[in-house]
Amino acid sequence: MRSMELQLGLALPVHSPLKLKGFDLNDHEVEVLNEPVASEPWSYSSGCLKGEKWVKNKRSSEEAFGDLPQITTFPLTLWNGQPNEDDDRKGEKKPHILDKKEEEENHVVGWPPIKSWRVKQLHQHHDHDQSGQINNADRTSAHHQRSSTGTGSSNSLYVKVKMKGVAIARKIDLRLYDSYQALTNSLITMFPNGRQNIDNDCASYALTYQDKDGDWLLAGDVPWQTFTESVQRLEILRNVDG
């Protein structure tokens, strides 16, 4: 009967709470736990728990516990001049474009907790270098900007769209549109802040884009196809009158 109990012990649910008070392995070596273990003070300076030794920072502590995200305002003058540094990391000391390997090392393994299979599917959306093949090596990071080597048959053309005064940038797939009109219609819906001031007159706003040479240009001058081949990212500017 004992062996049966042992086997059954696995299957039977435990209904009564454990009463094994004396069974504390701490007696063997360590002190019995009868008072709360002193907790280390943690600082609010960054709004997050500062890394203790237990945090396996695969990324630098700046990234994991850096300042709360700033709302970056995009200076108007920039579209006249130099190509930008990587926007995502405004004000950081890191070199701007991280290559793939660095990016991977900077991510915590297995976080956020998304099934590897799902991550692969995500990758096929973001990574323009792939042509539909599942790449097993590529698990953690996705390109934040359009890959400069991305050509050939890609399923999507993701570009970032920003609007001054709106905290959240959007990412859109240009493949879903076939004309400037379709694009601007969609953008109007996406940026509701803009809609308050608009009187259905798109002339109040200017859509600008950064081309592959790094120059900022007004959208609409070149044929749509040429535009989609060249555009790196978009920005919506309000025309300042007078």
Add this chain to the structure above:
Amino acid sequence: MQRMACSFPDEVLEHVFSFVQCDNDRNAISTVCKSWYKIERWSRRRVFVGNCYAISPDMVIRRFPDVRSIELKGKPHFADFNLVPDGWGGYVAPWISAMAAAYPWLEEIRLKRMVITDENLELISKSFKNFKVLVLSSCEGFSTDGLAAIAANCRNLRELDLRESEVEDLSGHWLKHFPDDYTSLVSLNIACLGCEVSFSALERLVGRCPNLRTLRLNRAVPLDKLANLLRRAPQLVELGTGAYSSELRPDVFSNLSGAFSGCKELKSLSGFWDVVPGYLPAVYPICCRLTTLNLSYATIQSPDLIKLVGQCQNLQRLWVLDYIEDAGLDAVAASCKDLRELRVFPSDPYGPEPNVPLTEQGLVSISEGCSKLQSVLYFCRQMSNAALMTIARNRPNMTRFRLCIIEPGTPDYLTLQPLDVGFGAIVEHCKDLQRLSLSGLLTDLVFEYIGTYAKKLEMLSVAFAGESDLGLHHVLSGCEKLRKLEIRDCPFGDKALLANAAKLETMRSLWMSSCSVTFGACKLLGQKMPRLNVEVIDERGTPDSRPESCPIDKLYIYRTVAGSRFDMPGFVWTIDEDSAMRLS
């Protein structure tokens, strides 16, 4: 008492027992007396083994000689997120060999997170003449050759479901191995396959199986072929599309729309890779019948999502990307009053900033509008205690609550306080909560709440939380129904673990990685607890080469009656009673 038990012939008792399917009830029956134990074990047809290393195949076969259906789970859950190194284990081979000899009438095999090879698949296909169901969930180790063997030899196959398994795609021709006179297919899920399957073979297969109710295609099946398949199987109840993109053409559209309209039984839709929004209206005619909608691969924007979901008044389960935005979730809350389960996945999980306006507000709206909501998985970038308290008060009927705030250690964005009180409200109000995943900035306090209130909790997932061993102690000592506990990157060490060693025998398993547990504590546990396997997983080399006070990398503890396993790779160490350090 004995006289009463023998007053019914065995056949009568067996017949009565056949109405009892639940494992727990069957286990209870078997403890009544020896004769009931005997009758029950001969008549048990279905066995579930939650951890394939908790018991050996021979022990199962010895106890239950005539099993028709078996379910086995292998690797720990965190293997889904690449935290378990390759080669750790979970091999199904010994089970297949043992069952091939002992259970010639086996009909169903369901595996989760296990390693299965083409040889194993071939053995299955040749050993069980009445084989009907093969479900491989998040499995790996096999190729399309193994599938060909199943197709060729399993004449009575009803179900072939490869959910999210990693399959080596050697060729799409495996599907041709289903014989021409094979007609019994009921469910086929090949969504995880990368390669193109032979489409003509697929069409013919679908056309000749009148009982087909579930068909989940892979991405490689183009949209313009979908209509043909649907017309051949208008009785389908569950459909997963392939790529949902094509040049917008009115003839293709109307063909597709007509085909969908013809599927009067369709209740579940999934797939939708590479969606071209212009084709979404093709499914509008059937939306009102849908109970399950999985759009978690559909990269479409909120307005299109709203138009679609707004028509699904009978929706019970919705999986979607965060492109739905708070506005979209407001719409869901207004239209989908029968919603039981919501999962919102991140479209850009590795980006440093939010890319869509999806916040805690979306979840609050759902909790207000959907009174039947029971199960939530939600990825977002900000949360507040106030929101969590509102959600908890709105939905005390919640049973599964998994919240992932993407940035580790994120506090309440309004008050900058930890989220202890918010999660505390969840466990306090949702008295039937079975599963909980925590995230954000959390101190030991949240664990005190969990230990105090979460009396029905069976599974808890913790990451980047807590301050001291007290946190772990609260959970292990307070959560009476706890079966699975998985922890990563928390400052929990030896004290709580050793103080609650006996608790570990009442649980299925405990996972701790990147915590502060020392090798010394592991050795002690392994020595003193013979019914636990204490596995130290460390790819840095033998733990003996480091001081005993040095924290180990990963720890997996599970109860077992089978003793140490024999298939451990070089990076897994275990300690048993003779206190010698064991390698495989």
